[in-house]
Amino acid sequence: MNIRRGPEFSRIAGLGVARGENAVPNEDIIEPINSSDEWIRKMTGIATRVRANADTSVIDLSERASREALEAAGLEGGDIDAVILSTITYPHMTPGGAPVLADRLGSTGAAFDISAACAGYCYGIGQADALVRSGSARNVLVVGAEKMSDFVDPADRSISYLLGDAAGAVVVSGSDTPGIGPTVWGSDGSGAQLIRQTASWLEVRDDADTAFPTLYQEGPSVFKWASFKMAPVALQAIEAAGITPDDIKAFIPHQANVRIIDQMVKQIGLPSHVAVGKDIVDSGNTSAASIPLATERLLRDGDATSGDLALQIGFGAGLVYAAQVVVLP
Amino acid sequence: MADKNEILAGLAEIVAEETGLETAEVQLDKSFTDDLDIDSLSMMTIVTLAEEKFDVRIPDEKVKDLTTVGDAVDYIAGAQG
Numbered sequence: 001m002n003i004r005r006g007p008e009f010s011r012i013a014g015l016g017v018a019r020g021e022n023a024v025p026n027e028d029i030i031e032p033i034n035s036s037d038e039w040i041r042k043m044t045g046i047a048t049r050v051r052a053n054a055d056t057s058v059i060d061l062s063e064r065a066s067r068e069a070l071e072a073a074g075l076e077g078g079d080i081d082a083v084i085l086s087t088i089t090y091p092h093m094t095p096g097g098a099p100v101l102a103d104r105l106g107s108t109g110a111a112f113d114i115s116a117a118c119a120g121y122c123y124g125i126g127q128a129d130a131l132v133r134s135g136s137a138r139n140v141l142v143v144g145a146e147k148m149s150d151f152v153d154p155a156d157r158s159i160s161y162l163l164g165d166a167a168g169a170v171v172v173s174g175s176d177t178p179g180i181g182p183t184v185w186g187s188d189g190s191g192a193q194l195i196r197q198t199a200s201w202l203e204v205r206d207d208a209d210t211a212f213p214t215l216y217q218e219g220p221s222v223f224k225w226a227s228f229k230m231a232p233v234a235l236q237a238i239e240a241a242g243i244t245p246d247d248i249k250a251f252i253p254h255q256a257n258v259r260i261i262d263q264m265v266k267q268i269g270l271p272s273h274v275a276v277g278k279d280i281v282d283s284g285n286t287s288a289a290s291i292p293l294a295t296e297r298l299l300r301d302g303d304a305t306s307g308d309l310a311l312q313i314g315f316g317a318g319l320v321y322a323a324q325v326v327v328l329p
Numbered sequence: 330m331a332d333k334n335e336i337l338a339g340l341a342e343i344v345a346e347e348t349g350l351e352t353a354e355v356q357l358d359k360s361f362t363d364d365l366d367i368d369s370l371s372m373m374t375i376v377t378l379a380e381e382k383f384d385v386r387i388p389d390e391k392v393k394d395l396t397t398v399g400d401a402v403d404y405i406a407g408a409q410g
């Protein structure tokens with residue numbers, strides 16, 4: 001029996017992003033939660049969150065980001081052997097969104113969705129790295145895309161006001177040099193209730209009083225877990241890559257909350273020269289899209305450049321998490 | 330195992346580090362929220378650092394019951410066994 005082998009290394013060959021068309025300031029959402037611009041900034045660091053037009057779908061956002069990533073990589077849809085779409089807001093249980101996206105892009109490669117919430121992008125990078133190096137795919141498109149605004153309750157004070165709509169996409173291809181370090185990942189299902197959909201679809205079906213499901217989180221518990229339990233994971237990813245924190249040029253965590261990001265920086269002990277992704281201030285928490293968005297922002301603002309080593313870590317509902325060191329495209 | 334005075338002193342250091350308050354302001358009868366202006370996220374940071382410092386476990390669902398500094402000192406003293 002034959003087996004396949006791929007190139008020794010993989011890398012991120014191109015990046016693309018698509019933010020929701022509207023920047024929604026805190027003032028526009030505070031009334032139903034009886035809050036203030038000052039309180040939201042103090043508790044989260046968020047000034048605006050990007051939200052998509054009603055007629056823009058999560059696949060529309062994905063397509064825009066993917067076309068940009070393909071162009072940056074110098075590839076066309078037909079060159080993509082696998083499409084991995086990480087989303088928790090594609091509004092169909094089946095079929096998945098990835099085949100629909102692949103078809104729009106002109107790819108007939110393998111296509112599947114993953115449900116790893118805010119860790120989904122890093123889960124996708126880990127899978128893409130493995131697919132390329134095993135020879136299962138030459139080029140893999142990894143997309144983190146969410147239209148969170150379809151699943152928010154404007155009166156919810158736990159999470160809804162944080163959330164934005166966006167997609168981030170990268171192409172992962174073979175490389176002559178290491179471009180994606182080992183993925184350190186895991187889960188803690190004992191915390192499954194900490195970030196959740198408010199009701200199952202069966203409860204909606206069976207109980208006329210059950211409202212359309214939206215997202216909910218136990219904010220302080222999630223803060224504690226993310227701020228203090230994820231720093232060791234980040235350090236493991238650095239160690240697994242065979243580098244030290246001094247070698248890192250950029251830290252790009254999931255954009256959950258500026259307070260979490262700041263505490264993680266402290267707990268990891270990152271040197272002051274490391275650029276820290278804080279796109280959340282303007283884009284909000286866009287779940288699986290947030291790391292590519294923050295990456296794009298650092299590159300656009302000149303805080304990081306192509307070829308830099310970046311530490312990225314995603315964490316969220318599950319609970320699930322994944323981290324790896326990557327070379328920025 | 331720390332006695333209650335030592336727990337108060339250790340907790341005051343953690344609160345001062347997190348909030349910028351003077352350690353002398355962290356007294357047993359002070360309310361974390363009303364007197365010390367500590368929000369829910371800072372409270373979780375203080376709880377986590379106290380867990381590490383005193384080698385105790387403070388479950389998330391117990392944190393809401395820790396209204397005053399004295400409540401926290403008592404809980405930590407009890408949790409030390």
